[in-house]
Amino acid sequence: MQVQRDQQDAQQFWLALLGAVRRASGTTSGAEPSAVTPEFNGRAMVDRVLSELEDHPGRGVLVIDDLHELHSRDALAQLTRLLTNLPPNAHAVLATRRDLRLRLHQLRLAGELAEIRAEDLRFTERETRELLDASGIDLSEAGAALLHQRTEGWAAGLRLAAISLAGHPDPERFVAEFSGSERIVAEYLLAEMLERQPEDVQQVLLRTSLLDRVNGELADLLTGRQGSERILLSLEDANAFVVSLDPERTWFRYHHLFGDLLRLELRRMLPEQVPVLHRRAAEWFVQHGQAADAIRHTQEAGDWPDAARLLADHSFSLTMDGQAQTVRALLRAFPPGADYPELALIRAGRNLARGRLDEAAAYLAVAEAYAETTPPDRQRRLRVAIASLKLSLAARRGHLAGVTEQARFLASPVTGQSDEDIALSNDLRAVALMNLGTVEASLGLSDAERHLREGAVLARKIGRPYLEVRCLVQLGFASKIRPFATVQRRCREAIALAERYGWGAEPMTAPALITLASTMVWTGEFDQAERWLQRAMRALQADTGTDIRLLVHIVNGMLRACRGNHHEALQEFSAAEHLGSQLADSHALAGQVTGWLLAAQARLGMPGEARAAIAALADARVGSGEIQNARAAICLAERDPAGALGALRDVLDGTAPVVGYVTAVEAQLLAGLAYRELGDLRAGNQAAERALALAESDRLVLPFAMTGSRELLEALPRHETAHAALLADILDALRGSAPAVEDQTPPPDAEELSPGELRVLRYLPTNLSRPEIAGELSVSPNTVSTHIRSIYAKLGVRDRSSAVQRARELQLLSADRAH
Amino acid sequence: MRGHLPAPHHGRMDPAPALYTIRINGHLGAMMLSAFPAMSPHHHGAHTVLTGRLDRSALYGVLAEIDALGLDLIEVRQLERDRESPGSGDNCSL
Numbered sequence A: 001m002q003v004q005r006d007q008q009d010a011q012q013f014w015l016a017l018l019g020a021v022r023r024a025s026g027t028t029s030g031a032e033p034s035a036v037t038p039e040f041n042g043r044a045m046v047d048r049v050l051s052e053l054e055d056h057p058g059r060g061v062l063v064i065d066d067l068h069e070l071h072s073r074d075a076l077a078q079l080t081r082l083l084t085n086l087p088p089n090a091h092a093v094l095a096t097r098r099d100l101r102l103r104l105h106q107l108r109l110a111g112e113l114a115e116i117r118a119e120d121l122r123f124t125e126r127e128t129r130e131l132l133d134a135s136g137i138d139l140s141e142a143g144a145a146l147l148h149q150r151t152e153g154w155a156a157g158l159r160l161a162a163i164s165l166a167g168h169p170d171p172e173r174f175v176a177e178f179s180g181s182e183r184i185v186a187e188y189l190l191a192e193m194l195e196r197q198p199e200d201v202q203q204v205l206l207r208t209s210l211l212d213r214v215n216g217e218l219a220d221l222l223t224g225r226q227g228s229e230r231i232l233l234s235l236e237d238a239n240a241f242v243v244s245l246d247p248e249r250t251w252f253r254y255h256h257l258f259g260d261l262l263r264l265e266l267r268r269m270l271p272e273q274v275p276v277l278h279r280r281a282a283e284w285f286v287q288h289g290q291a292a293d294a295i296r297h298t299q300e301a302g303d304w305p306d307a308a309r310l311l312a313d314h315s316f317s318l319t320m321d322g323q324a325q326t327v328r329a330l331l332r333a334f335p336p337g338a339d340y341p342e343l344a345l346i347r348a349g350r351n352l353a354r355g356r357l358d359e360a361a362a363y364l365a366v367a368e369a370y371a372e373t374t375p376p377d378r379q380r381r382l383r384v385a386i387a388s389l390k391l392s393l394a395a396r397r398g399h400l401a402g403v404t405e406q407a408r409f410l411a412s413p414v415t416g417q418s419d420e421d422i423a424l425s426n427d428l429r430a431v432a433l434m435n436l437g438t439v440e441a442s443l444g445l446s447d448a449e450r451h452l453r454e455g456a457v458l459a460r461k462i463g464r465p466y467l468e469v470r471c472l473v474q475l476g477f478a479s480k481i482r483p484f485a486t487v488q489r490r491c492r493e494a495i496a497l498a499e500r501y502g503w504g505a506e507p508m509t510a511p512a513l514i515t516l517a518s519t520m521v522w523t524g525e526f527d528q529a530e531r532w533l534q535r536a537m538r539a540l541q542a543d544t545g546t547d548i549r550l551l552v553h554i555v556n557g558m559l560r561a562c563r564g565n566h567h568e569a570l571q572e573f574s575a576a577e578h579l580g581s582q583l584a585d586s587h588a589l590a591g592q593v594t595g596w597l598l599a600a601q602a603r604l605g606m607p608g609e610a611r612a613a614i615a616a617l618a619d620a621r622v623g624s625g626e627i628q629n630a631r632a633a634i635c636l637a638e639r640d641p642a643g644a645l646g647a648l649r650d651v652l653d654g655t656a657p658v659v660g661y662v663t664a665v666e667a668q669l670l671a672g673l674a675y676r677e678l679g680d681l682r683a684g685n686q687a688a689e690r691a692l693a694l695a696e697s698d699r700l701v702l703p704f705a706m707t708g709s710r711e712l713l714e715a716l717p718r719h720e721t722a723h724a725a726l727l728a729d730i731l732d733a734l735r736g737s738a739p740a741v742e743d744q745t746p747p748p749d750a751e752e753l754s755p756g757e758l759r760v761l762r763y764l765p766t767n768l769s770r771p772e773i774a775g776e777l778s779v780s781p782n783t784v785s786t787h788i789r790s791i792y793a794k795l796g797v798r799d800r801s802s803a804v805q806r807a808r809e810l811q812l813l814s815a816d817r818a819h
Numbered sequence B: 001m002r003g004h005l006p007a008p009h010h011g012r013m014d015p016a017p018a019l020y021t022i023r024i025n026g027h028l029g030a031m032m033l034s035a036f037p038a039m040s041p042h043h044h045g046a047h048t049v050l051t052g053r054l055d056r057s058a059l060y061g062v063l064a065e066i067d068a069l070g071l072d073l074i075e076v077r078q079l080e081r082d083r084e085s086p087g088s089g090d091n092c093s094l
Helices: A010-025 A042-055 A073-084 A105-109 A125-134 A141-151 A155-165 A171-180 A185-195 A199-207 A216-223 A228-237 A256-269 A273-287 A291-300 A304-320 A324-332 A341-353 A357-371 A376-397 A400-411 A419-442 A447-461 A465-481 A484-500 A507-522 A526-539 A546-562 A566-580 A590-603 A607-615 A625-637 A641-652 A662-678 A681-695 A702-706 A710-714 A724-736 A755-761 A770-777 A781-795 A800-809 B056-068
Strands: A060-064 A090-094 A242-244 A251-254 B018-025 B040-044 B047-054 B073-081
Touching: A010 A042, A010 A060, A010 A073, A010 A324, A042 A073, A073 A105, A073 A770, A073 A781, A125 A141, A125 A155, A141 A155, A141 A171, A155 A171, A155 A185, A155 A256, A171 A185, A185 A199, A185 A256, A199 A216, A199 A228, A199 A256, A216 A228, A216 A273, A228 A242, A251 A256, A256 A273, A273 A291, A291 A304, A291 A324, A304 A324, A304 A341, A304 A376, A304 A419, A324 A341, A341 A357, A341 A376, A357 A376, A376 A400, A376 A419, A400 A419, A419 A447, A419 A465, A447 A465, A465 A484, A465 A507, A484 A507, A507 A526, A507 A546, A526 A546, A526 A724, A546 A566, A546 A590, A546 A702, A566 A590, A590 A607, A590 A625, A590 A662, A607 A625, A625 A641, A625 A662, A641 A662, A662 A681, A662 A702, A662 A710, A681 A702, A681 A710, A681 A724, A702 A724, A710 A724, A755 A770, A755 A781, A770 A781, A781 A800, B018 B056, B047 B056, B056 B073
Parallel strands: A060 A090
Antiparallel strands: A242 A251, B018 B047, B018 B073, B040 B047
16 A cells, blocks of 8 residues: 555545555455544554454565655554554565654564665666666666666666656767766756656646646646646656556556655746646545545645635535544644634534533634624535534533524525535434434433434435444434343344444444443343443543443443442442533433432441432432432331331332332332331232332343342242242342452552553543543553553542542642652 | 654753754755755755754754655754844844
């Protein structure tokens, strides 16, 4: 593969590399899924390339040319990982003009790295002779020696010389004059070569030199003449530093140094033409839907407001096309200080993607004010984009009113009728449906399923697998109220589709992974649940939205509580409550989480704290079934079974509002435990039997595990129950989940952090992502991730916010400790 | 506009511009010289010497250009540091 000039987009680099490997392996078929996502996961991508290489039949050689053009620290770090983990059947050849920041010392030490440097690449005199002979150039032995000496065996120089020498009336004189000149070899030979070309060829070479790639049509446009394609073809045939990029030979590019020199010559000879040519090229790229190139050339022409407008119009589609980093690079190319209101929209999107919600909202306000100053057709387009971002923002904040308002706007018919408008509005509509459904789901609204299904269908129709997977993942997630079998099937379908595109370990798949884990907790498959939850947590390594982290804490808390680890459960539920309080609207499971949290406190011997927490609750929540159940659990912990039965009365007779029927099952079990405590075994058995009857249809295990009802169930005579099979299953699950030793002691003092870990720790309270922290510290993102894992382990925490909290408690963040 | 990675700062502010001479092997012609509009050139034996007042980022920009054009860099030398405010020492440029 060939690295594109000044490649700053890690995803574009890796997609090109993956494509090259697949083509070589012959695994590309028409149905080959594209791996494009707006969120790039470099680690997963390296794993994919590695597995493609492993599957490659026989020996494979991966050649990466012009690697010095790769200007992405992340991509270079990822490439290091690829190169140090190559399967035995694969070899890599890197061609670069300078040494790169690849950490290959291990390979070097192991003798697995061969370096061919400039000295080794020089042609010998004999090779020079052979090249001349092969090019049909008649030159004396002395002339060939002189040429070799003057070019110092530089292969590109020799080839340039050969082009000028071919058909030269007096080759000996050419070499003598060249040899007598002190001018730089490349410049001398290029000037000679150019001078010897007919005028039309010169014009093609000069005027198209400012393109990274050129075809006949574009070249005609820039020269204002016909017939450029023929010229490009014959230049390639003459081996004149022009290479075609496709088997059909329609696109060409110039050898980089050759192109650079031509560009200098163009600027020198036709300076006033340069912006004109960039503008013409930009127009062509706009017409052909190649937005990134169009924006780049508009910038080169110095038309900054136009460039800002183009970027604003296309940033959304570019991001969906997996070119988020290209958008960022284009954004960086604007002159510092000059702020164009068009760009506010993009900056809003960037901040939103990184979870900086307040900044995103501020930029959106700027974008809205700007939109009002634009002509109607453009205003419509901008407002659609603004609405889509507002929808994402509202979704991230769990703010339903905002979501529905924006969604209604997006659903109104499109007035702009260009293909581009329709494509953009389809993209935006699919995203809108996804966000709408996601928020509706988190609030337990039934429209969620319809909107997500519509979104998935639309996404499939417009060829956006990323959006299709996201919608299906959210659909699995939204199916909470369905029978567990349905939920599990939907989640498994979504995960399978995600895996087909290589996104099985991406954050976007996490909601389905967590939902699947959650159903397994409900049905008592604790070991399986643990595995799916681990997978979800791995997929969520990058910090993501509040809503999803909230869910991880809830499911983890449920699992811990079921396994009798009330201390960990309490921590998880507390974290969930804390996150839930950051959402604008309360989430569907809020009441249940509070109830479970209070019960965990009671079971840990802290009924006083639990009672105090109830006293602090808003009145509306106090009478709910979940809180009444918690009261009962507190009474049981205080050895007050009568009080427990009193608390449960409204839940048992169905007058207390409940989140779901699980609350009723729980109430029956708590009542059963209270009756047992009072010595009324018969009433205890009846309550247990009622709980089993309620749990039968979904084969629910969770409430039995959470309330610690094992003895209650074991006491229930088999011949007295109509649910013997379920009873046996539940008891199996409960016995299998017997807690190890309940850990009631608070986490030990943090193990001493290393200086490197302390450096990383200081960045954790900031908004910086892991790669950004790596940038700040000039280390690889892997190093930062290793440090963060180790920090979490040493502080005994699971996520960034609790790490910061714990570090504050231990005063690790104060300046005097931080070096 | 290559070399977008920040130059190492070692905790210091970007120093004031200074006068640099940059020596390159071979004679640069008009085409090559057009890549260095801020430098004044002269030939010295078989070498080309570019002279100009540069701050750090301009210096790295020139070096990146030398690299991109595959030129044979022989020497970079700082002649004197401008001790006054930037822009007041124009009389020193060639």
